[in-house]
Amino acid sequence: MSQIINEKMAKEIDKWVAKFPSDKKKSAVLMALRIVQDEYKWLKKEHVQAVADYLDVPNTEVGEVLTFYSLYQQKPVGNxxxxxxxxxxxxxxxxxxxxxxxxxxxxxxxxxxxxxxxxxxxxxxxxxxxxxxxxxxxxxxxxxxxxxxxxxxxxxxxxxxxxxx
Ligand code: FES
Structure with missing residues (x-):
């Protein structure tokens, strides 16, 4: 658990991890980023690091997912x-x-x-x-x-x- 990923978010991420048949943690990166974004509105470097740490996936791989999909906000946005x-x-x-x-x-x-x-x-x-x-x-x-x-x-x-x- 980190200051960024609280218990509720961790539970949600864990649900996604459990759904994948293989490469579970890596497969859950998309949804983990989404869950963190839903909480903070946009994804800062420390949010990406928190996802990487939580899922034990290299930060660069989480960053690649972040920059590939336009659904992720990399700058502050409105409500x-x-x-x-x-x-x-x-x-x-x-x-x-x-x-x-x-x-x-x-x-x-x-x-x-x-x-x-x-x-x-x-x-x-x-x-x-x-x-x-x-x-x-x-x-x-x-x-x-x-x-x-x-x-x-x-x-x-x-x-x-x-x-x-
Ligand atoms: S081109 Fe597919 S929804 Fe706009």
Whole structure:
């Protein structure tokens, strides 16, 4: 146990370790990083080291996982993340217009966080909603498909009001 990985997080990580048939600890790196990120919002070097120590996996290997997947936050983010998919299907269906609408609604540019520290706007790689492009995802769990300017207004307003469906 470390100061970073508390008992609750350790239990969750252990559950994942137990699920894998072989190479258990290495296989659990993805989920361990996710669990730590859920707690701290973004992953600092010491968080990566804590995962490496807990799972007894080399720090460099944990770092490789961290930098490979765009789901991991390597810089501070707001309490909520808004990610607009700009991969091919979404791009062909107006993703950059959607991104522009979100920028207007939030008053920030992509990659920035609102002044109150509440919302960070980012581009995302394909979020597996290609058939309903353009798509966006909030807090890496709430999907919005066939996004229109009207929907953007409603989605952002709901996040601000803390009232998301
Ligand atoms: S390309 Fe946007 S969800 Fe797949």
């Amino acid at each position: 909520h993340t808004v990610k607009v998919c700009t991969s091919l299907s979404c791009c062909l269906n107006g993703a950059y217009s959607v991104l522009g609408y979100v920028e207007n609604e939030l008053g920030i540019k992509c990659g920035q966080t609102t002044k109150d520290g509440q919302i960070t706007l980012q581009e995302a790689e394909c979020i597996a909603a290609c058939a309903d492009a353009p798509a966006m995802i909030i807090d890496d769990k709430d999907f919005y498909r066939r996004v229109t300017p009207e929907k953007v207004k409603e989605i952002i307003s709901n996040i601000k009001d803390g009232d998301r469906p």
